[in-house]
Amino acid sequence: MSKTETGSKSGKDAVLGFLDDAINSLRHAQKHHRMARISAGALENARKGLDDQSAPAPAEPPMKETAIAPSQEIITPPAVPLGSTLEEIRETLGDCTRCKLHSTRNKIVFGAGNPHAELMFIGEAPGADEDAQGIPFVGRAGKLLTKMIEAMGVTRDDVFIANIIKCRPPGNRDPEKDEVTACKPFLLAQIEAIKPKVICTLGNPSTKSILNTTTGIFKMRGRFHDFDGTPVMPTFHPAFLLRSPNYKKEAWEDLQAVMAKLNWPLPETRKK
Ligand code: URA
Numbered sequence: 067m068s069k070t071e072t073g074s075k076s077g078k079d080a081v082l083g084f085l086d087d088a089i090n091s092l093r094h095a096q097k098h099h100r101m102a103r104i105s106a107g108a109l110e111n112a113r114k115g116l117d118d119q120s121a122p123a124p125a126e127p128p129m130k131e132t133a134i135a136p137s138q139e140i141i142t143p144p145a146v147p148l149g150s151t152l153e154e155i156r157e158t159l160g161d162c163t164r165c166k167l168h169s170t171r172n173k174i175v176f177g178a179g180n181p182h183a184e185l186m187f188i189g190e191a192p193g194a195d196e197d198a199q200g201i202p203f204v205g206r207a208g209k210l211l212t213k214m215i216e217a218m219g220v221t222r223d224d225v226f227i228a229n230i231i232k233c234r235p236p237g238n239r240d241p242e243k244d245e246v247t248a249c250k251p252f253l254l255a256q257i258e259a260i261k262p263k264v265i266c267t268l269g270n271p272s273t274k275s276i277l278n279t280t281t282g283i284f285k286m287r288g289r290f291h292d293f294d295g296t297p298v299m300p301t302f303h304p305a306f307l308l309r310s311p312n313y314k315k316e317a318w319e320d321l322q323a324v325m326a327k328l329n330w331p332l333p334e335t336r337k338k
Pocket of ligand 1: 189190191196201202204207208305
């Protein structure tokens, strides 16, 4: 074997090795963070194309002007995983400027509670109080959520509370698509790190975003749905319950179903 042949073979092995690593990273990113920009399948095809070149070359293929071969596609480097613990994810998030909300927010509201919680609540977005303190659900709606959690026989420190987006939209407007797109991978990484046994989505935006549905909260609540194998109970947002207290009964039924799913004892005296 000539020096050139040896050199080109080990170079190719290095590329194949790189592609194997990239395929594994992509599989991980797609499974856990849903954020890879190229599919592992596409890389596998590229790898196969390269590997096939080790078959004996046909005698003197005719020289032709060709379009770019599939194996020469431009490959975007795999997206970096955001972290596998809450600390790592927080570090990756940093002083985030991934969407326009960074210019109006005061504090990033990362989420709070037990990093190994059995139950995770997901709301919509921080409001003024949360933006000032950097803690989710600390305003009026938050005080009601705290009561709802305590009625379940646990405290805020036993569960984990997060939102679809981590920065306050100006004037508490609804989160916009580009903001959710930029922020949601961090929430998904948090879910993956915490591995809750049950997720409870609060209100329409979080229910629709997590369950990828356009069906409204009135139809979704009251029964479990699936998020990648984790049961999800949608219920009313506490801000809605403050405006429409008649629906507290339904919300309490939803929370009791969550407790039953988690094998948590039902409090003897029913509190709301
Ligand atoms: N409403 C939300 O959806 N999230 C908060 O953190 C506070 C209010």
